[in-house]
Amino acid sequence: MPIKVSVVIPVYNPGKYIEDCIASLLRQSLPDDEYEAIFVNDGSTDETPGRLDRLAAEYPHMHVIHQEASGWSGKPRNAGIAAAKGEYIQFVDNDDWLGDEALERMYNYGVENGADVIVGKMAGKGRPVPLELFRKNRPHANVENAPLIDSLTPHKMFRKAFLDKHNLRYMEGRRRLEDHVFVTEAYLRAENVAVLSDYLCYYHVKREDASNAGFQRFDPVGYFKNLREALDVVEELTEPGPLRDRLFRRWLRNEMVERMRGQRLLKLPEDYRQELFDEIHKVVVERFGPGVAAGMQPTQQIVAGLIAANRLADVEEFAQWESGIKPSGVLENLGWDNGRLTIGFTAEYQSGGEPITFRAEGDKDLLAPPLPKTSLDAIALLGADTSAPLGKSKVDLVVRERATAAExxxxxxxxxxKVAVAGREGYFRQVLRATAEVDPLSAANGAGLDAGIWDVLIRISSCGWTKETRLGSVRGEEAGRGRRAAVVGSPARLVLPYWTDPHGNLSLDVGQKTNRISYEFAGLTAADVTVTTDPGRIAVALPFHVQGESEAALKLTSASAGRSVDLTATLTARGADKAELSAGLPLGELADGQWRLELTVPSTGGGKPVALPLALDVSASGGAVVKPLAAAAADLAAKDPARRKPAARPAEPTLLRRAAGKLRRALKK
Structure with missing residues (x-):
């Protein structure tokens, strides 16, 4: 079979961190004879070379190239390109790993859409990844109609013939941002770029020892020299105008302005802070016209203007204020409606624990940072836009899988x-009131949520700030009343909203990944159960949301003999937040005695039995009643003296016990 995909992995002293990468490559759904992995060992001095040799000896589609250390990833990636036999090449770092179906899905998507480049959805494990780019599938993307420029890491799939046609190779040697140069040119030369967002393809991982190359402190002079090379590519392949300004804006925003904001700036040593600022100032003055900064948010424009004016002290003042800005949210209501979880909430930004305020001036809304007059005057002199575009403020609700970080x-x-501020004429807060819907059957970009723990968070974007926070720790009474487990879909899956410990945030347990479902039954009493004897039948009222009708199972276990009877049950909706579990009761098979009840709710991956705090007491005459478990245990002990626990021996007073011990030791002597 022709090789469809070659995976190129540059390797340098990864130690144990390469194992997840290897395992993910061996798990790929693409048949082994349709893809290959090429590990390029760039002079590793740990045990990795031997590990890779053993891997290649065991698996014919796993290959290894050994070369002398080159100092960075460019040369080993180029060696992998030269050795690749696949139609497409996927680049993977040795710290990261792929989704099990990533190669198959990305290849098929690329072929289907005639793509030169395929960008698969990424999840960041301890490190940031683009978010807006992956809101939806984009089968025909380019730098004008999609935010491709937000994703410049090399972890993408490229058509090999396309790379060869344009002689696209990585810059070699010990350098920074070689991936920016490569990927930017690929975007600008590609006839089509396809963005696959409905499957998590790539896991971008921050190592526990934080020794990934991208996390090392860098030399500002060398870094921004390399950054200029990426800008050169844009200048070569675009005309002056709005598109070039928008592309340049990515580097001004991400690599310069954002490094000069909030705690990211303030935590740097003062000497390094100055050195970094000086190099950024040079690039801003040399390369960026007024149209580049003009397209940014007001807060970013202020910082960019202060950088251009060479005013580090004012940048630091502004960073002090911004470092205290935090997002906040209140969960107002929660409830299920026709299989969808409705979440009502409010959100706003705070600074120093108080809501951020804005100032109205005529028909304009303005930022009102509590900065010294000298800083405000400097900002005014620069002509930076200090208006607050509050009409563009938005809040997103995101579900994030805890194990994989998929969002x-x-x-x-x-x-x-707008909420007026008491005692301050002309000042106001902005409160965002929102209602979100989570459909467990389509919440993952059209696909269902996989079994796992899904944390719920909100992300507020306003005035140049984009920050996220968990939702639920501050909530109204209505939210607590509306929290219910739900059984949705066919095949059915169990979804349980719950409050996390100890913070009380909202999370979703899909497929019984925790034992919290048992807490939902803690309040059941005998009054929630109806038992009939002719014919024998049991019905239990449960605090569940159910769509229509679903199968379940009820297990009865004898408290004395240990014998069990399995019953097929039906779970039926009885309103928006109540359900009835019903099952035939074969009283003839149940001996005189007590029977414990265990419920198994249908769930993704198979449900787990959950004990109910109730017992079925069956009499010799065939009658049956339900009792709380504690009362049933007491009745059983009264009937069977052998089951009574012996009385606890009174504890000896501590001093008396010590004295007795001393006397025994003395007698032994």
Whole structure:
């Protein structure tokens, strides 16, 4: 079979961190004879070379190239390109790993859409990844119609013939941002770029020892020299104008302005802070016209203007204020409606624990940072836009899978409200009021949520700030009343919203990944159960949301003999937040005595039995009643003296016990 995909992995002293990468490559759904992995060992001095040799000896589609250390990833990636036999080449770092179906899905998607480059959805494990780019599938993307420029890491799939046609190779040697140069040119030369967002393809991982190359402190002079090379590519392949300005804006925003904001700036040593600022100032003055900064958010424009004016002290003042800005949210209501979880909440930014305020001046809304007059005057002199574009403020609700960090945006309906500040004429807060819907069957960009723990968070974007926070620790009473487990879909899956410990945030347990479902039954009493004897039948009222009707199972276990009877049960909706579990009761098979009850709710990956705090007491005459478990145990002990626990021996007073011990030791002597 022709090789469809060659995976190129540059390797340098990864130690144990390469094992997840290897395992993910061996798990690929693409048949072994349709893909290959090429590990390029760039002079590793740990045990990795031997590990890779053993891997290649065991698996014919795993290959290893050994070369002398080159100092960075460019040369080993180029060696992998030269050796690749695949139609496409996927680059993977030795710290990262792929989703099990990543190669198959990305290849098929690329062929289907005639793509030169395929960008698969990424999850960041301890490190940031693009978010807006992966809101939806983009089968025909380019730098004008999609935010491709937000993703410049090399972890993508490229058509090999396309790379060869344009002689696209990585710059070699010990250098920074070689991936920016390579990927930017690929985007600008590609006839089509396809963005696959409905499957998590790539896991971008921050190592526990934080020794990934991208996390090392860098030399500002060398770094920004390399950055200029990426800008050179843009200048070569675009005309002056709005598109070039928008592409340049990515480097001004991410690599310069954002390094000069909030705690990211303030935590740097003062000498290094100055050195970094000086190099950024040079690039801003040399390379960027006024149209580049003009397209950024007001807060970013202020910082960019202060950088251009060479005013580090004012940048630091502004960073002090911004470092205290935090997002906040209140969970107002929660409830299920026709299989969808409705989440109502409010959100706003705070600074120093108080809501951020804005100032109205005529028909304009303005930022009102509490900065010294000298800083405000400097900002005014620069002509930086200090208006607050509050009409563009938005809040997203995101569900994030805890184990993989996969994120998916949920649909939100939003209203923006101005709230006057008491005692301060002309000042106001902006409160975002939102309602989101989470459909467990389509919440993952059209696919269902996989079994796992999904944390719920909100992400507020306003005035140049984009920050996220968990939702639920601050909530209204209505939210607590509306929290219910739900059984949705066919095949059915169990979804349980719950409050996390100890913070009380909202998370979703899909497929019984925790034992929290048992807490939902803790409040059941005998009054929630109806038992009939002619015919024998049991019905239990449960605090569940159910769509229509679903199968379940009920297990009865004899408290005395240990014998069990399995019953097929039906779970039926009885309103928006109640359900009835019903099953035939074969009283003839149940001996005189007590029977413990265990419920198994249908769930993704198979449900787990959960004990109910109730017992079925069957009499010799065939009658049956339900009792709380504690009362049933007491009745059983009264009937069977052998089951009574012996009385606890009174504890000896501590001093008396010590004295007795001393006397025994003395007698032994």
């Amino acid at each position: 998916f945006f949920q649909p939100v309906e939003l209203t923006r409200e």
